Amino acid sequence: MAGAPGAPRRLGFDAIRALHNRTGLGNYARHILDGLAEADPARELHLYTPRPAAPDLAPWAERLGATIHLPPAGWRRPGSRALWRTSRLGRTARTDGIELYHGLTHEIPRDLPRRGIRSVVSVPDLLYLTRPELFGWADRHSYTWRYRWSAEHADAVIAISSGTRADLLAHFRVAPERVAVVPPAVDPRYLAPVEATTVDAVRNRLDLRGPYLLAVGTLEPRKNQQLAVDALATWPDGPTLVLAGRDGGSAAALAARATARSLRSRVRIVTDASDVELPALVAGAASACYLSTGEGFGMPIVEALAAGVPVVATAGANLEDAGGTVVDYVPADDPDAVAKAWQGHLAPDASAPAAREARVAHARRFDRRTLAMRLLAIYDAVHRGDPLPTPDDLTIPQPAKDGP
Missing domain, CATH: 3.40.50.2000 (Glycogen Phosphorylase B;)
Structure with a gap:
């Protein structure tokens, strides 16, 4: 060129x-x-x-x-x-x-x-x-x-x-x-297969013994991890929730919120995951959530989809380009909707090859x-001095106007 x-x-x-x-x-x-x-x-x-x-x-x-x-x-x-x-x-x-x-x-x-x-x-x-x-x-x-x-x-x-x-x-x-x-x-590390031994090593370090839910992002109010904690509280027999990201000032408040809802043993706050561990933590998740109230894009959504992991995200927070039509969108203040999406993600059809392939294919658009x-x-x-190239061959499929 x-x-x-x-x-x-x-x-x-x-x-x-x-x-x-x-x-x-x-x-x-x-x-x-x-x-x-x-x-x-x-x-x-x-x-x-x-x-x-x-x-x-x-x-x-x-x-x-x-x-x-x-x-x-x-x-x-x-x-x-x-x-x-x-x-x-x-x-x-x-x-x-x-x-x-x-x-x-x-x-x-x-x-x-x-x-x-x-x-x-x-x-x-x-x-x-x-x-x-x-x-x-x-x-x-x-x-x-x-x-x-x-x-x-x-x-x-x-x-x-x-x-x-x-x-x-x-x-x-x-x-x-x-x-x-x-x-x-998207970081190429998320598009590459993650070795099972690497996933197991992260699970062992964090003592994650069964399926787990994952929210990646700076721990701060705008990222809305408190909604994930509240959603877990509506699901008494649900799996462990891992909140992974740099502490932006909300880690202590999130821990207190989990304790107040009798969830402290089911909520893991991880602020020290390395660049090697984080893709493995994502790849091993049963479901990922990104519940921010406002973003420019929402890269953690793409990172999870690249591993074939189902995702629930907030509607109206400018996350639709990242998630396209392969993500479940919920209101930013509805813990029941988040829990319902999680439960669907743990159902057998959510891990069917066709569903996983659709997620991965969407993520690969961000190579x-x-x-x-x-x-x-x-x-x-x-x-x-020419007009910008058209048509835009990177238009991302959008969810229907009436929601998921």
Whole structure:
């Protein structure tokens, strides 16, 4: 593709998340960069960051083989380097011969348009607008000022889901034809088979002796794990529930909630699962749930489906692209509906080969090389000044309007 007419060879990226964040937006950025390197090795990847890579992410950056750019002399103090990233980076990119720049998380440098460099910006979510109660006033004001400008001045905008695209069009002055949907890529570890011995090792460490239910995600109010605990309380003879994720402030409250409902022995809170253990924990689950009240996409849904595990998710939380038609959707405040879905997932027909194959097939739509090819097509169109590619061959099947 790099040799095609109008294809930009030198690609620049805002890499602060890729080189410093270990979850969430960092994973999103790293999977994009890995996918691009796999899909078209002839393209040059140039990563711009205000400070060197975090020590534990430096090996990834070295394997990627990209060129890493730090602020020029005179722009390396904390205040100066932040200003360089947001307002002066375009000059550096122009000197470096960058032909197209992708702001991977919400922003492009403000001087980029006047430097003559075409740009793309990714919008992972707009929760600060759709769920303003989760953010302080100062953060909401800062995000709105910075992110709106970037979306309205970039040559193209990448929304990671159709719901995020709708939010963006509702809140920003962006022409619909400039906004494409390219979902995030699933970690290849979830698409690969997990050895039974690895699953057994995780089960043994966590003392999981029978079927278990699983909720993966940061332990925080927005992820709504409390609904899973309440659902388990309606199912007296139900299996163990595992809540796995970084403690975002809710671990103690969730443990107390389980104790208050006489469920402490049936609810396991796991905050230390390793990158090797987590795919095995997912693969061994009888059912997974993702009950968030608001997301940009909902990657844990895809990770579970990739293992053939049935999933229950909340309706109206922007999770439908992740789950498509192979997930059961329930209201975000209905524990009985969650328990009913779980019970269905433990029935024999839920593990039938056809059902498992449908889940896995859906998850494989989020392969990072496939999505990277879609991004490259967008880059090429933007660089040439052409309309964005249509039709969108990555449209995800949606559940019926009247629910599951």
